[in-house]
Amino acid sequence: MTRILITSALPYINGVKHLGNLSGSMLPADVYARYRRARGDEVMFVCATDEHGTPAELAALEAGQDVEAYCTEQHEIQKSLGERFGCSWAVFGRSSSPQNRELTQHFARALWKQGLLEVRTTKQVYSHAEKRFLPDRYVIGTCPHCGYERARGDQCENCTRVLDPTDLIDARSALSGSREIEIRDSAHLFLKQSQFVGRLREWIDGHEKDWPALVKSIARKWLDEGLNDRGITRDLSWGVPVPDDIGDGQLAGKVFYVWFDAPIEYIGATKEWADANGRGDEWLKWWRPENPSDVTYVEFMAKDNVPFHTVGFPVTIMGSGENWKLVDRIKGFNWLTYYGGKFSTSQKRGVFMDKALEIQPADAWRWYLTFNAPEGADSSFTWEHFAGTVNKDLADVFGNFVNRITRFTASRFEGKVPGEGEYGEDEKALEADLDSRIAKYAAYMNDIEYRKALTELRAIWVAGNEYLTKAAPWTHFKTDTTKAAVGVRMGLNLVRLFACLSAPVIPTIAKAAYEAFAPAPETLPWPDRPMADYLDGLEAGAAVTPPAVLVAKITDEFVEAWKARFGGAE
RNA sequence: GGCAGCGUAGCUCAGCGGUAGAGCAGGGGAAUCAUAAUCCCUUGGUCGGGGGUUCAAAUCCCUCCGCUGCUACCA
Numbered sequence: 001m002t003r004i005l006i007t008s009a010l011p012y013i014n015g016v017k018h019l020g021n022l023s024g025s026m027l028p029a030d031v032y033a034r035y036r037r038a039r040g041d042e043v044m045f046v047c048a049t050d051e052h053g054t055p056a057e058l059a060a061l062e063a064g065q066d067v068e069a070y071c072t073e074q075h076e077i078q079k080s081l082g083e084r085f086g087c088s089w090a091v092f093g094r095s096s097s098p099q100n101r102e103l104t105q106h107f108a109r110a111l112w113k114q115g116l117l118e119v120r121t122t123k124q125v126y127s128h129a130e131k132r133f134l135p136d137r138y139v140i141g142t143c144p145h146c147g148y149e150r151a152r153g154d155q156c157e158n159c160t161r162v163l164d165p166t167d168l169i170d171a172r173s174a175l176s177g178s179r180e181i182e183i184r185d186s187a188h189l190f191l192k193q194s195q196f197v198g199r200l201r202e203w204i205d206g207h208e209k210d211w212p213a214l215v216k217s218i219a220r221k222w223l224d225e226g227l228n229d230r231g232i233t234r235d236l237s238w239g240v241p242v243p244d245d246i247g248d249g250q251l252a253g254k255v256f257y258v259w260f261d262a263p264i265e266y267i268g269a270t271k272e273w274a275d276a277n278g279r280g281d282e283w284l285k286w287w288r289p290e291n292p293s294d295v296t297y298v299e300f301m302a303k304d305n306v307p308f309h310t311v312g313f314p315v316t317i318m319g320s321g322e323n324w325k326l327v328d329r330i331k332g333f334n335w336l337t338y339y340g341g342k343f344s345t346s347q348k349r350g351v352f353m354d355k356a357l358e359i360q361p362a363d364a365w366r367w368y369l370t371f372n373a374p375e376g377a378d379s380s381f382t383w384e385h386f387a388g389t390v391n392k393d394l395a396d397v398f399g400n401f402v403n404r405i406t407r408f409t410a411s412r413f414e415g416k417v418p419g420e421g422e423y424g425e426d427e428k429a430l431e432a433d434l435d436s437r438i439a440k441y442a443a444y445m446n447d448i449e450y451r452k453a454l455t456e457l458r459a460i461w462v463a464g465n466e467y468l469t470k471a472a473p474w475t476h477f478k479t480d481t482t483k484a485a486v487g488v489r490m491g492l493n494l495v496r497l498f499a500c501l502s503a504p505v506i507p508t509i510a511k512a513a514y515e516a517f518a519p520a521p522e523t524l525p526w527p528d529r530p531m532a533d534y535l536d537g538l539e540a541g542a543a544v545t546p547p548a549v550l551v552a553k554i555t556d557e558f559v560e561a562w563k564a565r566f567g568g569a570e
Numbered sequence: 571g572g573c574a575g576c577g578u579a580g581c582u583c584a585g586c587g588g589u590a591g592a593g594c595a596g597g598g599g600a601a602u603c604a605u606a607a608u609c610c611c612u613u614g615g616u617c618g619g620g621g622g623u624u625c626a627a628a629u630c631c632c633u634c635c636g637c638u639g640c641u642a643c644c645a
Contacts, residue, residue, distance in 0.1 A: 012645050055644060124643090136643045154643060165643090214575080218640085221573060228642070258645070303575090307642075334575075335639070342639090376584085377576055378638065385582060388594060396607050404604030411603085451583080455592075462609095469609040474602070491603095549605055 002041045003294060005286050005325065006033050007266045008087075009301035009309075010050035010095065013074050014059040016352045018343040019381065022085065023369040024302030024333040028450065030087045031370055032298065032331075034504035035445050037088075038526040044286050047082070048093035048269040049075045052239040053258040054135050058175070067238045071096060081353045085362045086507050091276070093269030095261055100268030104240040104261040108189075108232075110320040112246045116192045117232075119247045124186040124235055125153065125165045129178030133186070133235035134165075138175060141168030187250040189242065190229045191260075196315045197227050203326075204310065212375070214303060215332040219310035227311065232260040263313035267324070287325050298329045298448075306332050331448045334374035338381050349567050351381075359562060363506040364390045364551070370505050371454040383562050387554040394509070397461045398498065399551035402513045405468065405491035406546035412477055417492055417517075418485035419540025427490055430467045431531035434460065434497070438527065441501065457501060464494040492517075492544060493535040500524040512547045 008029035011017045026047060033045035051071045060070035071094070079092045093100070111117050125134045139153035144167050148156055152174070153165035165171060165183075172179045204211075204219050233242055239255025267287050274283040289295045299309055309330060317324045336343070343350035356365055368389050372379050409415060423431075437460050444453035471487030495513055503510035503524040511520040517538060527534045 010645095014645085050645075053645070122643095134643090138644090155641075217574065221640090222642080225573080225641090230642075234643080257643085259642095262645085304640075304645080307640095308645095311642095337638080340638085372582075380582070382582085385594085388582090391605095392594065395605065400604055400607040402604095404607075406604095408603040455584085458593080465608055466610095468603080469601075472601075472603085474604095477603090488603095551605080553605065553607090 002036075002296065003286070003289075004033075004036045004041045004043045005295050005297040006036075006043060006045045007297075007299050008045075008047045008089075009299075009305045010048050010262055010265060011078055012053075012055065013049045013051040013071050013078075014055050015074065016077065016081065016354050018350050018352045019356060019365070019369065020302070020336040020338075020343040020350070022353060022365075023336045023373060023379075025300045025305075026082060026087055027085065027366060027369055028331065028333065028373060028448070029300035030085075030089070031366070031450070031504050032300070032445075032448060033088055034507065034523070037523050038500070038504060039442075040526070043090075044270060044273075045089045046091055046093070046266055046269045046273070047087065047089045048091075048095055048265050048272075049078055050258060050262045050265070051075070051094055051096040052236075052255065052261060053234075054138065054236065057236065057238050068096075077354075081357070084357055085353065086366060088507075091269050091273035093265060093272040095258075095265040095268065097265075097268055097272050099271040099275065100261060100265045101240045103268050103271065104256055104264045105243050107264055107316055107320055108246060108256065108260075109243065110322060111191065111316065114319055114321050116195070116319045117189050117246065118192060118229070119187050119250050120190050120231075121185050122188050122231065123166065123183045125171075126182055126184045127173045127176070127178060128180040128182075129173060129176045133184075134173060134175070134181070135234075136163075136165050138173065139165040139168065139171055139181065140174045141165075141171035144169055186235055187247070188231045188254070189233045189247060189251060191232045191315060191319070192229050193227045193311065193315050194229050196318060197223050199318060200227075200311060200314060203314065207329075210328075211330055212332055214334065215306055215310065215330045218303060218306040218332070222307050222311050230312070232257050234258075259308055259312055260316070263308060264316065288323055289325065292323070292325060295325055296329070297325050297327045298331065299327050300331050300333075302333045302335065306330070329448075334376070334378045336369070336372075336374050336381055337378050340380050351566055355566070359558075360390070360554070361508065363509045364394060367394055367454075367506050370450050371458075373450045375449065375451055383559045383566075387556075387559045390551065391553045393458055393461075394506070395551040395553045397458060397465065398502070399509070399549065401461060401464050401468070401498070402495050402516070402547065402550055405488065405495060406516050406544055408474065409488055409492060409544045410546050412474075413485070413488055413544075415544050417538045417540055417542045417544060418488050421482040421486035421489075423486060423490065423536065426467070426470060427486070427535070428532070430463065430490070431535055433463055434531045434535075437463065438501065438531070445504070454505065457505070460501065461498055464491070464498065467491075467494070489538070489540075490535060493538050496538065497527055497531075497534065500527055509550050512550055516545055516547055517542060 006029050009025040033043050036043050057067050060067040075094055125139050127134050136153035140150050142149050143151035143156040201223050233254045234257050236255050240261045242251040242254050270283040317326050338350040368386050441456040468491050473484040473487035477484040499510045499514040514520040
């Protein structure tokens with residue numbers, strides 16, 4: 001049995017995520033996890049909240065909570081939303097967990113021992129008003145280049161020049177506006193990434209064929225531009241503390257930078273899973289397998305995350321000198337846009353996970369977002385497109401197929417699978433067509449090419465409708481019930497087939513369709529047999545219960561209402 | 571400024587060296603089991619502009635225009 005380790009980029013803790021976050025990591029990872037399980041693989045699917053860092057502290061401040069309570073609450077909200085979207089992770093952990101603290105410190109010590117960490121003194125902005133250090137972007141002032149008055153300390157948004165906080169004229173805190181800020185020396189740990197350029201390049205080149213162009217291109221860009229050593233600690237209180245035995249106490253009171261500890265939480269969360277389920281050291285079999293090829297590790301993320309997964313985290317792993325599992329496949333996504341623009345929390349533009357579930361069931365979103373995954377380029381969400389896709393694909397082509405044949409069975413065949421008659425030429429042609437289409441569908445799923453995979457899946461549903469039109473059991477029923485029975489039996493078998501093939505993407509709808517015949521198991525069985533065999537698998541005389549309408553259609557009125565509510569094409 | 575991606579039918583996208591494709595929308599027809607759902611046929615593009623390489627370019631190169639994103643202390 002193949003062992004597949006799947007991680008989804010960790011959603012940041014500061015509030016409910018929008019559909020873009022869902023479509024770029026959690027959802028595609030879940031579809032893949034469900035698919036691999038259906039194919040009989042042993043799957044470890046891991047996700048967690050990324051909780052450390054300044055934005056979390058500030059969000060907590062704004063919410064009037066202490067940061068730990070805030071994170072605990074937000075973690076529960078995100079966990080619940082993910083589950084309601086059908087995310088079938090083994091564990092949804094927290095980067096603030098004791099397990100991650102221990103592992104993060106472990107990796108830091110390992111890197112320290114390998115001589116890959118170095119203490120350097122850096123200039124940091126300290127604000128007296130907030131009594132804290134400020135990240136560069138939280139310092140604002142007048143841009144020395146263009147005179148823009150609200151330039152950020154990391155970059156001027158007006159002239160796009162990269163800045164240093166010390167460049168700013170009339171620098172002040174972006175939080176309080178206070179000008180009582182000063183530059184202080186502060187010691188930090190730097191990871192000597194620059195030493196790894198050769199190894200990283202070799203590693204990336206080794207994945208020429210199995211990584212998307214997007215991922216390779218972003219990764220190489222970083223290497224080509226000259227990889228700088230990177231500061232991995234921060235002057236904050238909310239984070240994994242730097243252990244005393246690193247840096248001779250020069251780093252007392254500091255924490256690791258979120259980008260150091262967040263990817264380690266993939267491992268931490270797996271340990272959280274083991275600890276919570278009494279699995280002892282079983283997490284190690286995923287992360288430190290005896291032979292690296294015992295586990296296939298696949299990461300899902302949007303493009304903003306690619307550098308950290310192709311450079312930062314691999315350097316941590318490689319530099320540790322220990323045999324931790326390095327990622328095998330990286331599936332990177334572009335952005336899902338909202339009417340061509342950015343989803344924006346601050347501008348309340350776009351759709352967020354909680355609101356999305358208020359207006360449509362999870363599977364409608366799952367289908368739309370997977371079918372329109374931003375694989376090759378940014379992909380534009382519009383309400384019209386969403387409604388059209390749900391109505392046409394899910395309700396009409398799939399849902400109605402299930403409905404028409406099961407109800408016909410109920411009204412004309414006493415709600416039982418008819419056993420009369422033999423399959424003929426039309427059935428054989430359909431079986432051959434489906435054998436070939438299912439093979440293509442599976443191949444695209446193996447490649448994690450969702451647009452192509454779902455195009456094929458939809459074509460499979462269409463083939464069912466084509467068949468039924470041709471077989472026309474409602475016509476034959478009047479003159480030749482045996483001939484009608486053949487068409488109905490095939491139609492019913494197709495329902496079960498479609499349910500099993502579709503389950504990774506639309507688990508709830510698939511389950512409901514499957515239950516026309518029998519209670520559904522946790523994972524619907526993949527049709528691993530030739531169609532000639534599979535499509536006569538339902539037992540003659542078995543009861544057929546037409547499910548309630550599987551997919552409700554979305555009316556134009558709803559589309560208009562949603563556009564008004566969420567902000568539409570302006 | 572630098573870097574990356576994109577610009578193909580009304581819309582969303584695929585194709586990435588060999589005489590333009592899909593889904594939706596539009597038009598016509600068939601059928602009536604079904605959520606007026608399905609099935610068949612069909613209109614529609616000088617592949618952003620210009621130049622070049624080639625027997626042959628949407629596909630490779632150059633250049634221009636437009637859109638989007640990233641630019642390492644937001645994650």
